[in-house]
Amino acid sequence: MIALISLILVITLSMAIVRVGAIALEMTGLSKDIASFQAQSAFSGAGFTTSESEYVVSHPVRRKIIRVLIFLGSAGITSAIATLVLTFAGRSRNEAITSISILVLSLLLLYLIFTSKRAERWMRRWIKRFLAKAFPQLRVYDYSQLLGITKGYSISQIKVRRRSWLANKSLKELKLDKEGILVLGIYRKTEKGEIYVGAPTGETVVLPGDLLICYGPEEALVRLSKRLKGSKGDMEHEKAVKEAEMKRLQEEMMTA
Numbered sequence: 467m468i469a470l471i472s473l474i475l476v477i478t479l480s481m482a483i484v485r486v487g488a489i490a491l492e493m494t495g496l497s498k499d500i501a502s503f504q505a506q507s508a509f510s511g512a513g514f515t516t517s518e519s520e521y522v523v524s525h526p527v528r529r530k531i532i533r534v535l536i537f538l539g540s541a542g543i544t545s546a547i548a549t550l551v552l553t554f555a556g557r558s559r560n561e562a563i564t565s566i567s568i569l570v571l572s573l574l575l576l577y578l579i580f581t582s583k584r585a586e587r588w589m590r591r592w593i594k595r596f597l598a599k600a601f602p603q604l605r606v607y608d609y610s611q612l613l614g615i616t617k618g619y620s621i622s623q624i625k626v627r628r629r630s631w632l633a634n635k636s637l638k639e640l641k642l643d644k645e646g647i648l649v650l651g652i653y654r655k656t657e658k659g660e661i662y663v664g665a666p667t668g669e670t671v672v673l674p675g676d677l678l679i680c681y682g683p684e685e686a687l688v689r690l691s692k693r694l695k696g697s698k699g700d701m702e703h704e705k706a707v708k709e710a711e712m713k714r715l716q717e718e719m720m721t722a
Contacts, residue, residue: 470549470565470568470569472549473549473569474569474572476545476549477572477573477576478576480509480539481576481580483509483535483538483539484505484506484509484535485505485580485589485593486593486597487505487508487509487531487534487535488501488502488504488505488506489501489590489593489594489597490505490531490597490601491504491505491528491531493594493597493598494527494528494531496528504532505535508532508535508536508539509535509536509538509539510539511536511539511540618683618684618685619681619682619683619684620681620682620683620684620687621650621679621680621681622679622680622681622682622684622687622688622691623677623678623679623680624677624678624680624687624690624691625676625677625678625691626672626673626674626675626676626677626678627674628674629694629695630674630693630694630695631690631693631694631695631696631699631700631702631703632672632678632690632693633672633673633674633695634671634672634673634674635671635672636668636669636670636671636672637649637666637667637668637669637670637672638668638669640672641703641707642680642682642690644707644710644711645682645686645690645703645706645707645710646682646683646686646710646713646714647680647681647682647683647686647687647690648680648681648682649666649678649679649680650664650665650679650680650681651663651664651665651666651678651679652666652670652672652676652677652678652679653676653677653679654673654675654676654677655675683710683713686706686709686710689702689706690706
């Protein structure tokens with residue numbers, strides 16, 4: 467009976483560790499489904515070979531979490547096998563049937579608890595609270611993922627030259643948003659030193675020497691950085707607007 471209780475405790479502890487690991491991964495910016503799958507994969511040692519796993523282990527904080535889950539998983543699986551053998555070794559048929567019945571009922575109860583939405587909300591709340599206090603470094607936002615850097619978008623610095631198409635125009639005049647480009651901020655040199663204009667408005671005028679921090683499609687940013695003032699630059703702008711509109715329509719069709 468002691469071996470059976472030990473086995474149930476090992477299984478319960480294993481399920482709790484996977485839940486904690488999944489929430490820890492989720493706190494680093496992963497989606498709930500991906501975090502849960504990767505935590506189970508790392509703990510069990512099965513299936514942790516997907517392209518998502520390569521993305522997960524490239525993150526230093528997530529890599530530490532995965533390392534701990536793999537270590538605990540190897541110990542947990544070994545303990546479970548050992549206690550399982552002890553549970554049924556040298557038992558009579560009736561004792562084995564009783565042990566199996568207790569084990570099945572215990573597993574069913576654990577399944578109901580760990581799949582219950584109410585229990586999940588309670589566990590998530592307390593686990594997140596504990597992890598936030600004990601491991602504040604988990605609150606790491608993956609800006610590459612959040613900004614879609616891997617999906618063709620990028621953040622770029624554009625130096626505004628005197629002959630640049632951007633020079634001496636307000637952001638309202640430039641209409642960069644129609645090209646799918648957002649100006650996040652501007653570094654500008656003044657007599658008092660360099661200043662930073664965060665979240666500039668449409669009335670903000672771009673001056674020669676400014677360093678623009680822009681976000682948008684990578685190819686569009688590269689073309690914008692090379693665009694010169696004049697009629698040719700205006701034509702390139704119109705072409706970029708049309709391409710951005712086509713891209714937006716394609717994205718809408720894919721998500722419809």
